[in-house]
Amino acid sequence: MRLTPRRKRVHFLRARINHAAGRDMVALADADAGLALDPRNADALALRARILIALGRYGAAAESAARALDASPHHVGALIQRGAAHLAQGHHQLARADLNAAVTLAPKNGEALQVRGALLRRMGLHRLAIADLDLSIRQLRRPLESYRERGLVHMATEEFELAVADFGEALDMAPMDAALLRLRGQAHLANGSLAAARADLSASLEADPTAPETWTARAEAFLKMEQLQLALDDVDQAIALAPKDSRHHMLRARIHLRQDETVLALEDLDAAIAAAPDNTAARFMRAEQLFQLETFAGVIADMNAVLRRDPTHTAALVLRGQAYYRRGDPQHAVQSMTAALALAPDNTVARLIRGGAYRDIGETARALTDLDHLLLGDPANLAALDLRAALHATAARPASAHRDLTRILEARPDALELRRRRAAAAQAMGDYAGAIADLNQVLAAHPDDAEALLARGEAQLSAGHADAAVDDATAAISEGTRGGNTDVAALILRGRAYRRLNQTEAAVADLDMAQRMQPYQAQALREKARALLFGGRWGEASAAYERLVPLGPGEAEPHGVLAFLRLRTDDLAGAGADIARGLAAAPGDPWLRT
Incomplete structure (x- = not known):
């Protein structure tokens, strides 16, 4: 029986009803049946494009909308649907051209404004997106998608309270929409409202327990609430639903790390990288754990993988350089940090590590150049000051070392090891009072520190306080290890102090004891020879110096x-x-x- 025009319109009406009810395959069959009777019906072709978008067939939707525009070049609905199809395919400029044309033809068309707002959000044009979405909300009778999109814009701009409000408006229209509940839960989570986030995400899971992203969102909430087992249970559900999703394994790795389960965390990171070898975040996360475990070869391998994909990845160059440096390979550390500094000249970590690597390969001048450059931009960088002080001390520039150590001690006055080093620099400068003052502070905290006692004794002797040097050396001997280097050094110091006090017998006794402890100790024999010489014991002095010649x-x-x-x-x-x-x-x- 031949269909009448009225029967044709029935097909199109039924297609709209089925589409509104979510029966898109049936709706498509109805639309196709109607179009078989009226192939150039622009309204029907635009409707068919809308149905195809709902089915995820974006190329066919764009083609159907294009046929509608061939029939009616100014058809607003067809422009909107073709723009929406282009948007879904990621063809943003084509989508923008269609949607601009639709808005030009119908400035108050709420759907056109809503879809263009969604496009502008994806393009990162947030202010323009908000303007369109605000207008669409005023024009549409049921602006659920406009509120959803505006909420997503506010999430992108980190205005989380506004995002919560927008998703709430959308939920007033669709209270059991699982995706909207998840979005509002994520907004609450980002805003720090953990209880509200948990409530929304739990409701979302009741509506749709098959969404892995909702399980991971609630796991994030539990993780922030320090409910680690609940977080682990949720992420296990997500992995069961999507076992190849790299992000889920990364989240579980984070939970394991909070539980101090490094081995399990590394297993998850291995799985994350196996599922997505180009997942840079997972490679960095694994590399950081391997770095802490001092598995530097693994760190270097992960960073090399990142750099093969992106040779200009500065953070990968820096982390690889740190691994080389810690592995004891300063040459490769210099190469990696040099590449990083070519990309980011102000990267302080790269410059600091390269300075240390240059020091290790004997390039003191280059090391100092790096540290000077770093400290020009960051004068308070304590690590750089520390390294530069060590370089100055090694290069026999005690005044420069003393100056850098003083700057560090202004920030860290209780750093006793730095006071030891500054005392050594002061001693080398001839500032014996300064050396004694620093060592007094060290010994006030650790009275039995034999090394500090020895150092202060040396400063006392250099300052002409031989009696005080004897006292410090005696205290060091009582704190030293019997027969060890500390005892020998203390005996030599006390022997020298006794010589200054013209107590030759006591000096010789100490120096003889030091020699008995270490028979080939040239310094002890030298000091004994001097004590005998200045004590007027010429024959014994001559014998001692004869013995000293071969040493x-x-x-x-x-x-x-x-x-x-x-x-x-x-x-x-x-x-x-x-x-x-x-x-x-x-x-x-x-x-x-x-």
């Missing part, structure tokens, strides 16, 4: 003193021979030449 073949002092002692006995030939041996050992020594 210090490049030293001029033993030969010069022996020559002096021979001259006292008119042994000119012997004195000449000693001077000749001394000049052979130390050709430039001015005392021997005179």
Whole structure:
């Protein structure tokens, strides 16, 4: 039987009813049946495009809308549907052209404004998106999608309270919409309203327990609430629903880390990377854990994977450089940090690590250049000041080291190790009072610190306070390890102090004991020889210096003193021979030449 025009309109009406009821396959069949009778019906073609979009067939929807526009070039509905189809396919400029045309033709068309607002949101044009969505809300009778989109804009601009309000308006129109409940829950979560977030996300899961993203959102809420087992249970549900989703494994890894389960966290990160090898965030997360475990080869491998995809990834270059540096490979650390600094010259971590790497390979000047550059931009960088102070100390620039350490101590006055180092710099500068003051603070906190006692004793002796040096050396001996280096150093110091006090017997006794502890200790023998010499015990002094010659073949002092002692006995030939041996050992020594 031949269909009448009235029967044709019935097909289109039924298509609209079925589409509104969510029966899109039936609606499409009705639309196609009607179009078979009237193929150039622009309204029907636009309706068919709308149904195809609902079915996810965006290319066919764009084609159907284009046919409608061929039939009616100014058909607003067809422009909207083709724009929506382009939007769904990610063709933003094509979508914008269609939607601009629709709004130009119908400035108060709420749907056109709503879809264009959604497009502008995806393009990151948030102010323009808000303007369109505000207008669409005023024009539409049921602006649910406009509120949803405006809420998403407010999420993007981190105006979470406004997002909560917008999603709430949408939920007033669709109270059991699982996706809207999830969105409002996420907005509450971002705003720090954890109880409200949990309530919305739980309601969303009651409406649709098959949405893995809702399970992970509630897991995030539980994680922030420190309810780790509940968080773990939820993310397990998400993984069961979507086992290949890298993000779910990353979230579970975060939970495991909060539980101090590093091994389990690394297993999840392995799974996340296996599911998505280009997941840079997962690779960084795994690399950071491996770095803490000092598995530097794994860190380097992960960062190399990131850099193969993006050779200009500065953070990957920096983390790889840190791994090389900690692994004891300063050459590669320099290369990685140099590449990072070419991209980000003000990256302080890269410059600091490169400075340390240059120091390790003996490039002191380059190390100092890096640290000076860093400190020009960040004068309070304590790590850079610390490293520069160490470099100055190594390069025998105690005043510069002292200045840097003073700047650090202004920020960290209780850092006792820094006070030790500043005391050493002050000692090298001849500022013995400053050295003693710093070491007094160290010893006030740790009275039994043998190394600090020795250092203060050296400063006291240099300052002419031999009695105080004897006291510090004696205290160091009582705190030292019997027969160890500390005892030997303390005995030598006390012996030197006794010599200054003209107590030759006591000095020789201490230095003899030091020699017995370490028979090949040249310093103890040298100080004993000096004590005997200044004590007027010439014969014993001569014997001691004779023994000292083979222990210090490049030293001029033993030969010069022996020559002096021979001259006292008119042994000119012997004195000449000693001077000749001394000049052979130390050709430039001015005392021997005179």
